[in-house]
Amino acid sequence: MAQVLSLKTAGAHPAPEAPRRYLGDVLVSSGRLAREQIDAALRAQRGQNSLLGTILVVEGLLSQDALTDALSEQSGLGRADLDTAPPDPILLQGVDPLVCLRLDAIPWRKRGGRLEIAIVNPANGPAAIAAFGPATLALASPDALRTTITRAFGARMRRHASHRCPKRLSCRSLVRSGFSRRKAALAIGLAGGILAAPLAALNIALAWLLVANLSNVVLRGVALATRLRRGPQPVASAPKLVDSRRLPRVSVLVPLWREARVAEQLLDALGAMEYPAPLLDIKLVLEEEDLTTRAAIDRCTLPPTIDIVTVPSGALRTKPLAMNYALPFCRGEVIGIYDAEDRPDPGQLRAIVHHLMDASPDVACVQGYLDFYNDRKNWMSRSFTIEYAVWFRVFLTGVQRLGLPIPLGGTTVFFRRRMLEEIGAWDAHNVTEDADLGMRLARFGYRCEMIPTTTLEEANCVGAAAWIGQRSRWNKGYALTWASHMRRPLRLWRDLGWKGFLSFQVLFLGSLTASAAIPFYWLTAFVALGLDVPVWAHVPPLMVWALLLTGATGSVLMITAANVGLRDRASRGRWGWTIAFLPLYWLLAAAAVYRALWEVFTDPFHWTKTEHGLDP
The missing domain is CATH 3.30.300.160 (Type II secretion system, protein E, N-terminal domain)
Incomplete structure (x- = not known):
């Protein structure tokens, strides 16, 4: 039986004359x-x-x-x-x-x-x-x-x-898992067209690759110039008016799936956060069937600031679904995301909260920098580090300063809760829910800003197969995000404006195309050096030289951005040889794009798990 003491209210309020007890x-x-x-x-x-x-x-x-x-x-x-x-x-x-x-x-x-x-x-x-x-x-x-x-x-x-994300903005209503008649018809039609007119198909493909890469070069060049002209993001040091206001409660979602190896490290990192403990509401989001991670967490003593939210089993298992499930359990006015292997700057929460309190009302979220703590493990981790330095410290910062919407990262991103709930939170079916959310916020009239605070992660450097698996998920999500928002192009144009619409095309479709084009650029370069490829004789010489020029320009931009990003990161040591071998790293990116395109047809909602804790 339940223990129920005397219910003195009996459904009524206490008598007015009763003195209040504190x-x-x-x-x-x-x-x-x-x-x-x-x-x-x-x-x-x-x-x-x-x-x-x-x-x-x-x-x-x-x-x-x-x-x-x-x-x-x-x-x-x-x-x-x-x-x-x-x-x-x-x-x-x-x-x-x-x-x-x-x-x-x-x-x-x-x-x-x-x-x-x-x-x-x-x-x-x-x-x-x-x-x-x-x-x-x-x-x-x-x-x-x-x-x-x-x-x-x-x-x-x-x-x-x-189903929390509106149907018209979710990729769940756009594609079905696995092959369908529509997908099969599309694949057969493309294959038939290529077989019927292979040379025409080659020239059309090369023309598209040229246009897409040229657009990428222009946007990245302008973003790099903007970043160089204004310098790095300033770090706030002087006290502001917000320092005298009452701080809000912050909820942090940490989705976990098979993360027993990093559980103790995660709790240590979360315990080092410098924010008033009564205002900290951390939710470890576990899947019901993930008994190993649950056992690892249970072996640790959780402080009162950390709760466990268990997601019931189901056919669909993605990070955004887990976060949507856990969101109603949160108590904070600000909602943040960390990944299992993250080691955030201890002062990060206070910096983020102060930025949001001081920002204009249309700023819905802030995105921090991501970096790696195993950056010198091997060539792959070094290349990954350069890529992240370029993406977060140079290009995203430049794009944001241009007033364009930015695709968010999956961690160290913090939202005003009211705005997050207004737009329908995360798309549970999108495997890059972060990038999609950045565009959806922009469509609702909100902005995202970069903030110079860093979270360290573990670079995926244990092998090419694991790296390609992780990157293919990101690319697949980019493809689904592009297709989802482009169902009504005119409406997207009205929501984002012409500059936002064009940058959306370049950031998503252009990025995918540029990665897919890398083998063609290599082949074009070898042909220019004298390699005999009979089919290339049917490609107009102007096309060949245009491809070479845009490819070379893009490489120079990336190398310049790499040096800027590494300088901002205060990287020491010899990085020159890693930069020199980046073209080999980009070939892995091309392989990931082709795998992603295959999975769009065969398994669009599958979440390829990135294993953590493999590098001690």
């Missing part, structure tokens, strides 16, 4: 805490958007169960033991689980013909009664209530997470 007074009078401890917590509360009870629990001065007992004594409400007496399933029919999570309340049972609601915070009582009907209230612990909500509504919440 939580601190209850804790002192009951001997749980000293007055000095309460006063210190109240002083800390003045600069935080946090409840007194939360501060006391996070600081280790009070257990969660002791806090619930004190709230029961303060409010006169009884206790609801949801573990031994779960809610009546009949009462949950038609109840919205998102409302339950927002209010931290759930219809519990009927006693004497009257509804009883289990609730965490007595202050939410009036809102819970307004949502579920006239009732008496009983207090439950936060963990027990959220576990109860998960058990009762997990399958329904998973379905909601998979």
Whole structure:
């Protein structure tokens, strides 16, 4: 049986003449805490958007169960033991689980013909009664209530997470998993056209590659010039007006799948974050069937700032679906993402929050820099490091300064929660949900800004196959994102404006095409050096030299950007030979594009897992 103390409210509010009892007074009078401890917590509360009870629990001065007992004594409400007496399933029919999570309340049972609601915070009582009907209230612990909500509504919440993104903007309504008649007809049509007129097909393909690469060169050249003209992103050092305001609560989502090897390292990195603990709400998002990661987490002692959210099993398993599922469990006004292997700068959260508080209202999110801690492991990790330095420190920074939408990274990106929810959160079916989200925010009139704070990751450097697998997922997501947003080109033009529309084409379709074109550029160069390729005799000489010129120009831009990015990164040592061999690295990128195009037809929603913790 549940332990229910006297419900003094009986569904009514306390008598007006009853003196109000403060939580601190209850804790002192009951001997749980000293007055000095309460006063210190109240002083800390003045600069935080946090409840007194939360501060006391996070600081280790009070257990969660002791806090619930004190709230029961303060409010006169009884206790609801949801573990031994779960809610009546009949009462949950038609109840919205998102409302339950927002209010931290759930219809519990009927006693004497009257509804009883289990609730965490007595202050939410009036809102819970307004949502579920006239009732008496009983207090439950936060963990027990959220576990109860998960058990009762997990399958329904998973379905909601998979369809949260609007259908017109999601790739789920664009393609079907596996081959279909439409895909087969398209493939047969393309193959038939190439076989019927191979030389014409070759020239058309080369012309398209030339146009796409030229567009890439122009955008990257302008972005590089903008970045060079204005210098690197300035790091804020002087105090600002925002420093005197109350800091918001920040929720951090950390999706995990088969990450037992890095679990301890992850918790160490999260524990080093320099942000007021009562305002930190970290959610480790685990898949129900991932027992090894769960066991690794269970072997560690989690602080009160870290909770586990378990995603119920289902056919679709992607990072964006897991984040959509976990989002309603978050308590923060700012929502951030980290990956399992991340080691963020300890001061990163405070820098990000201050940037958002100081930014204009249309700034929906900020993106930090990504870098690698195993940058000198081998040639592949060095090349990967150069690529990230170019992408985050040079090109994305330059594109953002041009006022163009940027494709976001999958980690170290933080959102204003209201705007994230307004646009439908993440597309659960898109395997590069981050890049898609950057474009969707822009379509809703919001901006994303780069911020000079760095998170270190583990470079995928254990072999070409693993690297190509990871990159093919990114490329496949780029292809799906382009096709999804281009279903209505005129509407996309209106949403982004002509500059945003053109940059979207270059960033997504142009990038894919440029990578796919790399073998053709190599072949063109060999032909120019005297290699006899009979079919190339039918390619106009002007086309050949134009391809060579754009390819050479693009290479010079990349080498220049690599030096700028490495300088900003304060890289020391000999990187010249790595830069010289980047063309070989780009051949791997071409292989990844061709694999991605194959998977668009065969398995568009498959999430190729990147293994972490392989490099000690």
